[in-house]
Each structure stands twice: as structure tokens, then as C-alpha cells.
Amino acid sequence: MNNTTAKKPVKIKTVNRTAPKKRRRSVGLDKKKARSGWIFVAPFVIGLLIIYIPIIVNSILYSFGEIKVLTGGGFKLTMVGFKNYNEALAGNPDFVRTLVSGIKELLLDIPAIVIFSLFMAVLLNQKMWGRAVFRAIFFVPVILCTGLIGQIDSTNVLTSYMSDTTSSIDTGAGTDAVTQVVSATDIQWMFNSMKVGTGITQYVVKLMNGIYDIINRSGVQMLIFLAGLQSISPAIYESCDIDGASAWEAFWKITIPMVSPMILVNAIYTIIDALTSSSNSVMMFISNIYSGTNGHELSAAMSWVYFLIVIVIIAAVAGLLSLFVFYQRRD
Amino acid sequence: MNIQETNAPKVKKETKNKIRVEFDRTSFWKRFRLKYISWNFLGTVIWKIARFLLLLGISYVILMPFFTKISSSFMSADDFVDATVKLIPKYPTLATYKAIIRDNGYWTALINSTILSLMCAVIQTLICAMIGYGFAKFKFKGNKILFAFVILTMIVPHRTVQFSMFMQFSFFDIGNLLKIFTGKGIIEMITGSSVKLINTFWPLALLSLTGLGFKNGLFIFMMRQYFRGVPDELEESAYLDGYGVVKTFVKIIIPLSVPMMITVFLFAFSWQWTDNFYTTIFFTTMGPKLLPTIVKIPSSLDTSVASNMFNAAVNNASAMLIIAPLIIIYLFCQRYLIQGIERSGIVG
Numbered sequence: 001m002n003n004t005t006a007k008k009p010v011k012i013k014t015v016n017r018t019a020p021k022k023r024r025r026s027v028g029l030d031k032k033k034a035r036s037g038w039i040f041v042a043p044f045v046i047g048l049l050i051i052y053i054p055i056i057v058n059s060i061l062y063s064f065g066e067i068k069v070l071t072g073g074g075f076k077l078t079m080v081g082f083k084n085y086n087e088a089l090a091g092n093p094d095f096v097r098t099l100v101s102g103i104k105e106l107l108l109d110i111p112a113i114v115i116f117s118l119f120m121a122v123l124l125n126q127k128m129w130g131r132a133v134f135r136a137i138f139f140v141p142v143i144l145c146t147g148l149i150g151q152i153d154s155t156n157v158l159t160s161y162m163s164d165t166t167s168s169i170d171t172g173a174g175t176d177a178v179t180q181v182v183s184a185t186d187i188q189w190m191f192n193s194m195k196v197g198t199g200i201t202q203y204v205v206k207l208m209n210g211i212y213d214i215i216n217r218s219g220v221q222m223l224i225f226l227a228g229l230q231s232i233s234p235a236i237y238e239s240c241d242i243d244g245a246s247a248w249e250a251f252w253k254i255t256i257p258m259v260s261p262m263i264l265v266n267a268i269y270t271i272i273d274a275l276t277s278s279s280n281s282v283m284m285f286i287s288n289i290y291s292g293t294n295g296h297e298l299s300a301a302m303s304w305v306y307f308l309i310v311i312v313i314i315a316a317v318a319g320l321l322s323l324f325v326f327y328q329r330r331d
Numbered sequence: 332m333n334i335q336e337t338n339a340p341k342v343k344k345e346t347k348n349k350i351r352v353e354f355d356r357t358s359f360w361k362r363f364r365l366k367y368i369s370w371n372f373l374g375t376v377i378w379k380i381a382r383f384l385l386l387l388g389i390s391y392v393i394l395m396p397f398f399t400k401i402s403s404s405f406m407s408a409d410d411f412v413d414a415t416v417k418l419i420p421k422y423p424t425l426a427t428y429k430a431i432i433r434d435n436g437y438w439t440a441l442i443n444s445t446i447l448s449l450m451c452a453v454i455q456t457l458i459c460a461m462i463g464y465g466f467a468k469f470k471f472k473g474n475k476i477l478f479a480f481v482i483l484t485m486i487v488p489h490r491t492v493q494f495s496m497f498m499q500f501s502f503f504d505i506g507n508l509l510k511i512f513t514g515k516g517i518i519e520m521i522t523g524s525s526v527k528l529i530n531t532f533w534p535l536a537l538l539s540l541t542g543l544g545f546k547n548g549l550f551i552f553m554m555r556q557y558f559r560g561v562p563d564e565l566e567e568s569a570y571l572d573g574y575g576v577v578k579t580f581v582k583i584i585i586p587l588s589v590p591m592m593i594t595v596f597l598f599a600f601s602w603q604w605t606d607n608f609y610t611t612i613f614f615t616t617m618g619p620k621l622l623p624t625i626v627k628i629p630s631s632l633d634t635s636v637a638s639n640m641f642n643a644a645v646n647n648a649s650a651m652l653i654i655a656p657l658i659i660i661y662l663f664c665q666r667y668l669i670q671g672i673e674r675s676g677i678v679g
Contacts, residue, residue, distance in 0.1 A: 033576065034469050034472075035471055036469065036576045037470070037474070038465070038471055039465070039576065040462060040465025040469065040580070041477060043461065043541050043542055044477070044480075044481065044541060044542045044551075045477070047537075047542060047543045048480060048541070048543075050541070051537065051541055052541075055495045055499050056492065058492075058495035058498060058499065059494070059495040120389075123385070123386065124386075126382075128379065128383070129383070130383075134386045136665045137393055138389070138393065139665060139668060140661070141393060142598075143598075143601045143657060144601070145396075146605050146606075147602065147605040147608070148622070148626070148653065149650050149654060151607065152626065152649075152650045153650075211389075212393075212396070215393055275488075276486075276488030283490055290493070300495070303491035303492070306491070307487060307491055310486065311486065
């Protein structure tokens, strides 16, 4: 039983691979087919050459230059070397501080988002009453709370006022302290008995209070995890059940390894999404600089510093996680 | 031995195609006890209730902002002064909606945004499907390097390059790489000046056409993973029937990938719909009115009473006006959203 079920997914995968096909077909036809792939990616190649690379190159040039707007429209760019970078890193007192605190904050959010979305995907994948309704509700933020609406939400003073039911009617003034989902003291009380230190306590309190934010940002990740969970063959769980494993063990021994490629993808997606979203503090700082005097060059320099840090973080996380990723088909 | 024989089910043949089995059933109470009065069952029930409550709670957290948006958009100035009013307005009014629709030019903005979002979403869906198919099924040289560029377009935030993007489209030219060295692009050489595309739909159309629009890297990735799961035999049989590569894509692959394309379409449409980054870069106040421009205090509405909350309520009302069409689309498409992604079998 165990043997046959373990083999089954491997069989499915081999159907998709191109390896057996080569035996049947001559090499020339294969090559011809491969070359016609350029037809399909042509739009991207053209866009890359005509639009994207010039944008990137220009942006790098701007970050090394100084722009003088000419009176007749148009502009003149003079090269000034590393002046903008110097100003960003040494001249501007707030940039480095914002950068460090912003990145620290985001790095703490990322595991929370990945774990939350995995947990939710596992829950939504189970058979239960009202599953379709819950699924529909959970993906509402992906569609409706982006961009403009997210901006309106974040400045909405009424949300805290209305969900605040505990404040006395006499004053009527909405206070945000009471709107927190869990009060800090509750969690402190819980964690104090576990003796784990205040750092973790504060982290958890912050996560609980920012739960709406985390839900909002984990929609796509949930979809990707759901897709991954769907692709696990039920036969594996069945054989696991027959061998006497509990649901808990099955989760750690089957689900986690099988979705580990998705964990990698999601971690990277979350980093990209969080570090490049317009709502994070570094991006807001940069866009403030952008609208200031001489802001175009300075903000370009700052963005490239930021981008380099993002690349390093992505590479580090990808490298670290790929050590633990389990790929089912490796023949 | 004897007992076993009496307990064993007896099979009687009634007619040619029908059998009847007689056996001693365990009594109802015994079955009931074994099934329902056990720790195992109790655990299952507790888990089910806890799971339901958890999902309900999170659904509440997700939907609460919408409730506040809806209710506050109907509130009048009296409601904000009255301290007993929390969630349900006592003096409901449509004045906020009416003022926004009348003063802020909602209908023009709606039509313009619909055209823009539909155009972008349709183009992006088709183009990303095409590019994704190219990456998934053809092992041409440079496939992997090119795909790395797709990932790169995802990683470099467009906000980073917003100024040069603005410059690119206000002085649009085909040979911009050439321009860095010669000072003149191809269009400038022919017609004498570069083309100004700001305040038109062209910048977003061009970005969509080349798979460089907002989050198009993600769409290409999703499409690529989806097409990887499509068996090669399908295409082979199409080739045998005399179809070319392009015809196979149009006639076989596209109909097959409708759920996934609806997912991508839904993302592209709604993200373009609520976008305020590209609209602020590519459209100045001189340009066509789009939905983000309606978020402001209408001139005929007096918000001096409880102005802080009233302004928020006006913003909420405009947000409701903006997302109302999206909600309708979502209600129809959410089924496909999950279906499409489930069938994709994304594997990293």
C-alpha cells in the first residue's frame, strides 16, 4: 500500500517532463519548436529593450547627476559623482535611521505573514461548513484593499471610533487605546508565566494589534499556499493515516515538507511585496524626498541604496530557506 | 467457531440482479456510545468549534472596515455631534453621496477608469499568458536568463524609478538606449521631436503590452507555473493535426486556461482600478479625470461641524463609490479566483 501510494505522484510528474519526448522526436524539430518560443516572449523582450532598460539606466544616471530644468522645457543632466549618495547616507540625518528601523520592522513582519497565511490556507483547505463563504471573505482584501483604498483605510479615524464600544457614552471621543484587539496586559500576563522575555511579548502584542494589516497583506500568499496544498496527493495522507499518524504528525511530516517550495516562494514574494509597497516607512520617506527640492536625484540615489539592501536580504533569505526546501521530484 | 458462523452476514440471492444481506447489527446505543462518547469525538467537536470561531473572528476583522465605511458614508453632521451614535447612523442621509457624485465628477471618472482598467486588464491577461506560455513550454536559449529579468522587474519597485519613468514617457522615444550616447532617439531623428505621452492612456498601455505593468512579474510567474502543469501530449496532438505553435496556443491552450486567466484578470483589473501611483505619475490635473481624483471634499458640502470625522466619512463615501463596481465583479469572479489557483498546482 505504502509503496504504491508513494510512487503515484512521481508518475504524474514524469508525464509532464519533456525528457521522454526527445526519444520520439528528431532533434531538428525540437530545436525549431524551442526557437518559436521567442515569438511568445517577444513582447517582454521588446519592452525590456525599449522601455525597461532605458528606465533603469536613466535612473542610475540620475542618481549620479544633477538635473537642471531648462526654461524652454526639458532638462540638462550634469554628472556629479557620488554626491547624491553622500548626501543620502551622510548628509541627511533621517535616512539611515528610517532605513534601519523600517527594514527591521519589515523583517519582523515577514515570518508572521508567512506563518499566518500558511495556517489560514491549511484551515481553509479543510472540509467544513461555510468554507466557500470564508474563502470568499478572506480574499476580499487582495482585491479591495490595495492602493487608494488602503490609503483611505489607513487614515480612517472612524474605524477606531466605531469599533470602540467600551468608552463611556458621555465623552464620546474615540480613543484608539481601547480598540486594540487584545490588551498588552493580557499577553504580558500570559507570557510572564512562560518566562520568555519582554522582546517577544512586545512582538506578539504588536502582531495581534496589527492583525488587520497582516491579513491584508497575506492574501496572495494564502492563494499560493492553497494551490500548494491542493497539489498534495490525498493518497499520501491516507497511507499516513493507515500507518497510525495523527493529524498533527501528518502536518509536520507531510504538509510542511510538501509545501516547503511554496514557503520559499511566499517568503520571497512577501519580502518583495513588503519592501516595495508604498505604505512602508522607507518608501514614504523616499517619496517625501522626491517631492522636495532637488528631490529627483536624491530620491533616485536613496532608492538604489534601498534596492541593494533589498537584493541582499532576498538573496540571504532565499539561500537560507533553500537549504530546508524539499522537492518531491528529483530523479 | 460456531458463534462466528452465526454472526457472519448471510447473503441471499433474491432475483437475478439483486442480493439481500442479513446480518446482526450492533445495537444503536452501542454504536452511539462508541462513536460519540469518546475523547476523540470531543476533541473533534472542540476543534471544529474553535476553528469556526477563529474564522468568524478573522472575517469580522476583515469586514469591519467595510461596515464602518458603509455606515459612516450615510451619516449626517448631526450623527457626528451626537455621542450616542456609534455604528448605526440615527439621521441617515444620502447627501454625502449626492455631493460627491455631483461636485467631484464621479461619472466621468468612472467611465474613464473603466476604459483604462479594462484595457490594461485585458492586455495584461493576454500578454502575460503569452509570455508565461513561452517561458513554460519552450526551452530556447536564454530562457532562464530572460526569466531572471522577469523576476528583476518584480524586485525593482516602480517607485524607485518613478522619475525616470516619468521622463521616459514625457519624452518618449524608441531608441532611448541610443539616446544616452547620441542624444537622439529614432523617432526624434525622423520627426524632429520626441513624443509626449503624459496625460494619455499610452504609457499604461505600453507597459501592459510589454508585460511591465503593475505586478506583471507575478502574473507571468503564475501563468508559467500553470502552463507547466499542462501535459505536453495535448500540444503534440495538436501539432500532429497540423496546427502551428501560435494556432495551438490560441485554439488549445487559451480555452484550457480560462480559470487562471480570470484570476489574473481580476487581479489586474482591481489593482489598476484602485491604483494611485501610476495615475499620479502619468496623469496631471490637465489629464482625463480618473477615480482617485474624486477623493476630496465636495465643494457644496459643509464639513465644518466635527470636521475631522466628517472628512473621514466623505473619504469613506468616495471609497465606497470607487469599490462598488469591484465588489460586484468580485462576487461573480471569486469562484474562479480559487478554482484557477487550485488547478495551477504552483510548484516553486
